[in-house]
Amino acid sequence: MKNIQVETTNATYVFSGRSKMICFILMAIGIISIIAQFATHYEQAWANILHANFFFMGMALCAAFFVAVQYVARAGWSANIMRIPEAMMTWLYVAMPVMIIILIAGGHHIYHWMHDGITDKANPHYDSIIAGKSPYLNMPFFYLRLIAYTAIWCWGAYMLRKLSIAEDTEGGNSNYFKATKVATFFVILFAVTSSTAAWDIIMSIDVHWYSTMFGWYTFAGMFITALTGMAMWIVYLKSKGHLEEVTEHHLHDVGKFMFAFSIFWTYLWFAQYLLQWYSNIPEEVVYFRTRLDYYRWPLWIAVFLNFVFPFLILMTRDAKRKFFILVFGGTIILIGHWLDNFNMIIPGVLSNNHSFHWHIGLYEIGTTLGFLGGFLYMVHSKLASAVLIRKNHPMTVESMHHAI
């Protein structure tokens, strides 16, 4: 089969010195704040790094999921924006090793169930609930699962990107079909691992508590951050004069995704809250009790920023097509989901260390900025390493004529 080769305009992206400088400054801020908080607030430092790393890991992971879904669904509209999630997902190569390091070095400070003798009946710290969960939550199996996630996710991201780059030079449809196969396996594995990873990395912080909605809830949050990141990258590249083939119709579709998944997130958040509020079982309400008593502001602000705000801002058709509103709304959504991750991770870690005194200050924001710097550096350099619009994607023309 012969491919239609399409000449795209301004398709080479250069990672400018100024952008590099910004990334390095952000990374320096991150390193300084990480060192400073290890010197002062040791336990909280681990929680903050986990929080920041999880946020960007989720973004990269769901970018990979987005790419895979486009193959599985044989989607044509997105062919010309594929390079952006393909660049974003490469952050997994960094995020997953960092995650393993955090959880090996800091696991004892983050997870209550990792404490010595907690499953030992003779020990004064014996905890029957944790002992009951120990067939799943034990150290060897936990780290084994973590390595499995790293392997599966990095394999998916690596293969999808490799086949996409190979398609540029080789042409033909064989790489597309190979990528579809990889994507199919990746989506199936992702469905399981995204849930279990959410239980392992986050839900097990509040080890006495459980929620059957948690995997989905975490996935919804991660997917919105990935979509928002994509929208903001499209706007950035377009403002620099690239991606002329990507029109407001594509932005509209990404904006619709952001809008829809914000509502999906709220649906899951509320479903989780409603069931536990209604049944009022001590084992379940402990999660929301901690947050409603000590974290009232972050909890409600997160709901406001992630639901009310995008719902009203992104509702109209015109809003999804304007650069300014997409970037403004996107920033709010990213802050909202950062705060949501804060609510998922920090209260549990602090209460494990018998503290309810939280604050969002330079340490928290600085750590996140550091990871943001690394993430941006990775995406910039991966965007620069290949043409911005896939040359031989079988549906490039369809994407160009995409109109809604």
Place this chain on the structure above:
Amino acid sequence: MDSHKKFIYGIFNDEHTVLHAVSHLRHDGIDVKDVVSPYPVHGMDTALGLERTRISIASFMFGVTGTCLALLMIWYMNIFDWPMDIGGKPSFAMFKNLPAFIPVTFEATVLCAAHGMVITFLLRCKILPGVEPEVIDPRSSDDHFVMKIRVWEDQDENKIKEMLKHSGAVEIKVS
């Protein structure tokens, strides 16, 4: 239909032909009012130069109405008229029991938005039950496309017919 207005109907049997014909005729200053097709034709809205539908605004209004009605109903039934013990939480306050009311409120919002939208659509298109529909050609619900052209006083009817035939119309009707 007003007696002093004159319309020409061009009947087409191909989606692409009718789409091109619309753009060409409109470009030549012909007043193409509407195209009746058995299924939505991609790009027809832009070709006809139609304004964007305002049904989404109506839908939002209906939705807000639904939310308000649902909250009012729940407040009256479960808080005011017959205070209810909700899930073992006898606070008898709207705000404190709000989580329990959200699903009903959501459903009522969707119900009102959806039904309001359908009824608005039917009213605007005059296809309510009992109303005689305006059918130009019954084949427009099968495999033909009907283009409706308004003929103005200063336009030559025969010329328009010629142009229609030229752009691929298989049949021409005048009324």
